[in-house]
Amino acid sequence: MRGIRKAFPGVQALSDVSLTLAAGEILALVGENGAGKSTLMKILAGGLAADAGDVFVDGAPAKIDSPRAAERLGIGMIYQEFNLVPQLSAVDNLVLGSEPTRRSLLDEREARRRAEKVFGELGITMSLDLPVGRLSVGQQQLLEIAKVLSKHARIIVMDEPTAALTENEIERLFALVRRLKAAGNGIVYISHRLEELPRIADRITVLRDGRIVETRPQASFSQDDVVAAMVGRKLDAHFPQLPPVVPDAPIVLSVCGLSRLPAVHGVTLEVRAGEIVGFAGLIGAGRTEILRAIAGADVPSGGEVRIDGRSVRIRSPIDGIAAGIAFITEDRKAQGLVLGMTVRENVTLAHLAQFVNRELLIDRGREVEATKKLIGELSIRTPSTEQLVRNLSGGTQQKVVLAKWLLGTARVLLFDEPTRGIDVGAKAEIYALMVGLARQGCAIIMVSSELPEVLGMSHRVVAVRHGVFARVFSQAEATPDAVMLAAAGAAA
Amino acid sequence: MTSGAKRGGVSWTRLGVAAVVFVLFIIGVNVAANGAFLQLSNVATVLQQISYNFILAIGETFVIITAGIDLSIGSLVSLCGVVMALAANSLHLSGFALIAITLASGLAVGGLAGYVNALPVVKLNLPPFITTLAMMQIALGISYMLSRGRPVALQSSAFENTGTGFFLGGVSNALHLPGIHYQVVWMLVAGVFFSVLLMRTRFGRYVLAIGGNEEASRLAGINVGLTKTLVYVISGLCAAIVGFLYMALFSSGSPQTGTGNEMLGAIAAVVVGGTSLMGGRGTILGTFFGALLIGSLNNAMNLLDINSYLQMVVLGGVILAAVALDELRKRYL
CATH class of the missing domain: 3.40.50.300 (P-loop containing nucleotide triphosphate hydrolases)
Incomplete structure (x- = not known):
């Protein structure tokens, strides 16, 4: 060739x-x-x-x-x-x-x-x-x-x-x-x-x-x-400055021995308020499956999840949302959005109860108001709240997914490939948003297959391999070569 | 509601096109029938004729929006009619109490049958085509067993008014106007109620969302199983109401009622009304226009003395053309 x-x-x-x-x-x-x-x-x-x-x-x-x-x-x-x-x-x-x-x-x-x-x-x-x-x-x-x-x-x-x-x-x-x-x-x-x-x-x-x-x-x-x-390349410079995690910040999410066979084997992890933990690993290493088990998208086969120190039983996405977990899925078209619905309907879908008035009807005026507010905050490029999500670009669609979860009061946010297939500008905005959430005291886990992104956006980096943590790196230790080697399963 | 206008704008185009076609059709038929079509008494008759189809089609609309199908509604009309007639004959009540309890027994049977339809769909992920096909047979069999194959004649005359009477009949008589049949009142009440349920409540939003993307809905914390179950229950309840109206009309619960073209007619009204068989899209108002179009067409062909076999051919062609036109409009407009 x-x-x-x-x-x-x-x-x-x-x-x-x-x-x-x-x-x-x-x-x-x-x-x-x-x-x-x-x-x-x-x-x-x-x-x-x-x-x-x-x-x-x-x-x-x-x-x-x-x-x-x-x-x-x-x-x-x-x-x-x-x-x-x-x-x-x-x-x-x-x-x-x-x-x-x-x-x-x-x-x-x-x-x-x-x-x-x-x-x-x-x-x-x-x-x-x-x-x-x-x-x-x-x-x-x-x-x-x-x-x-x-x-x-x-x-x-x-x-x-x-x-x-x-x-x-x-x-x-x-x-x-x-x-x-x-x-x-x-x-x-x-x-x-x-x-x-x-x-x-x-x-x-x-x-x-x-x-x-x-x-x-x-x-x-x-x-x-x-x-x-x-x-090869140096880390791209467009990552925002991560605010440091306060050393005695409370542990928001604590996962102990979580399993979902055959993909996840006894994962244990603590994430503090304001901390972003990045999962690196190869495709099929079990990173997505760990997030799914925490969020209740799959029923875990064992282990315990604690939020703010309290043990929570999560058997379905309904439980996960009630416990304050937002799961921003990898495949926005298949799992994140109802493409034939409007921006407004997608944004409010997970928290519709907030918009129901005394007569048990949905208050569309309040829906529009809340959606407009999020459109402004996230600078979602849509002509109106009533645009069908199908007609938006990939980056804009991703922001609609984020808006859907920001409407709630989730303390734990699980991002699975949050910037896949979107342009550089939208990426930078999503990074800024994650930093903002960390500042507000959220605990964040991010899965990404782009190594520079994991390294640039995480306080700690976990190399996942075969459904277990191969190695955990602090921000300083996490060099591209070391993380790549650990993820690929070589003796480091 | 400025925000609603935009979204409405999408479906208003469709309704606009349909309305223009419909008005031209009505004017044409009316001229051809020497003005018989648009006479108020004929309009009242058309509305009465479509009421059964439309109420059945309401339940079917909910089911089809979730990308499901309910084939059992015709048999449920039969079963509920027979059960209600038997119940009415065994109750020592009269007047309104008799009507209310009879209707309640039918609704209970229809709702239960809908629940049974949904159970294997939700728990085992069986295709609704199969579960409701099975229910179609089971319900009809039970209906024949309970009635021993013969119509169950009503002993009370309490239902006559519902079957053949007019709403506020005194008023229309005094004004020398054709009366409004009770079936039409039932149709309008059910239409408004279920339209609000679909468009304005959380449940309705969830129905549309599940039809659009079931997995995204599940991950958004929607109780998918419960929502789908309720959709089939609604379909069963609508069948029970139609069973009630037929029973009142004929003064008997016949096992053969509902076993003709009722189920296919309801599905046709839903589809002609713009609801997608792939799920995620549909309105009760659209279904009403679907039922109205089919009913008007039947009535017009009768007025024009068109051979009844040819009528079947025309009706089939119209259903196909309506859906094909809608598809083309989506593609090019």
Whole structure:
């Protein structure tokens, strides 16, 4: 690939990226979230069109304008989310879209023969007849690989293939990948788990902010160097000054041994008034699940939550809100907003009881008044309180979600990816708002996949890994490299 | 309420377009029928005819706004009618007390059936299509068992006025005007009450929010299970009211009442009235216009002496066209 560029509205996702892959080579592609790895690979697989740049396969220029074109060139992509039909069997999934037929009826015997051949070549065994939804995640992963190989792929891209696998399954996957390499296939391996790379990669390419920072043979690229190359930049200067936490400030939120199996295992944490605690970690580390268990979005399987020293029993979001917890969810469209409702209706939704008058009717005048006040305070850019939330920009929508929770008197605020997908200006405003809440004595936990954000906005940083706290850093100790290493599971 | 105007602005466009089409239609039919259509007595008849459909459709509107469906309402009309007729015949009461307690028994049965409809939807996450389909069979079966398959004739004459009388009949007589049927009064009271419930109360806001985004509603601390349960209970109560009105009209509770096109007619009125089957959007006023359009069309075709088989075809086409037009309007207007 040479000189690949791709821009999305508001961001240059890839600028002038070039890379090569030899037959029989495993190239690891690493970088932070949003560095451009997935975008680059989607371009290779024909899922996205590049703005500029060329792709060469076997030295010849290749025009990849659709997934089918990529398939014909022998490029196979294994996405992080499986593309399997869970109700169908492994055989049916394998031949999906290219089912063998005899006299225009499905030829099940031929399909089965093909499946057995592919599985035989790969040296994997699994039930051919069970619906694949009942297979383990590891087996589904292997089936995805078999699917790609059955289409005669020679260039195989794997996006985070080990994210959901157990150690045994990972070992089997690696064995398979090594066999594919030995057979002369080129493999691009995308991973966040740096500790895996020595076991599998020949070369490592680091991508940052849409550019290739460095490519080196694995043997001469230490984990510390990889992390340094990934994090690279200095912390952005646009974070506000955090007000210091008073040393004897009361403990507002105290979590003891909180579990929600299988994602969260006995988490213990205290957050003082005015303190912001940042959760860093990889996708799937269990950060969101910890917040959900505290807020009552999921029912915890064990542990205790105390607010202002009093033990509270939280079994549902209703309990969580009553206890003074506001949970600002990660996915505002799916979990935070009713898109077909107005700004006013969304803002008041969680606290409607405040607006009911003696006749049990909603007092719309007071609703409008309260919404207007919040629109002013948060500078929400909407033409009126009656605008449908669907029509607002991402950053404005996020502010509507915040307004919804600020209407209450929550003392504990849980922010999950509060600035994902919004522009720099809106980000700065949300940071300022968090600082304001801390000043008022709220206890705040923030989950973010942007390391600079966690480091710039937290009094303490927790590296979460496998549903437990890998390490807790004070603001001074929390350097990008140290947090990244702890989150990725390396011995620090 | 300046703030309301903007939001209303969205649905007023739709209502505006519908009103223009409707007025043109009425004028056209009236000319074709030599003025018979717009005679006051005919208008009163149309309103009486649509009252049953509209009251059923009110409950269905609530259910459909939560992205659910209630297929059992026709059978519940039958069951509640039979139960009320049996209750009325076994009660040693007369006059208003008899009417009130009879109605209460029907409402209890309808509400309970709605609760049973909701239970598997809320607790087991079963699709309402299935649970209410099952209730459709169960309720009708019970209705036939209780009545032994025959209409239960009312022994008291206390219900005659509700069935065939006029509201303030003396006044309309004195003024030589056609009277207003009691069914129309029931329809208007139910329409206003449930419209206020949907648009102005916390419960109504929650119904709309759950239909728009159930997970966001849950995380906002809304009791989703309770709200959904109440929605099916309302649907059952509306079916009971319609069962009561039919019983009063026919002076008997017949198991066959409500087993025709009642359920489909109610769903048609809801959908023509602009309520989204995907949930999250809908008004009682819209449903009223849906019922009015369908009822006027039926009446007009009768006046114009159109073959009744052809009437079915036209009605089906109108339902399809109304919803398709609404979809196109959303896309391009």
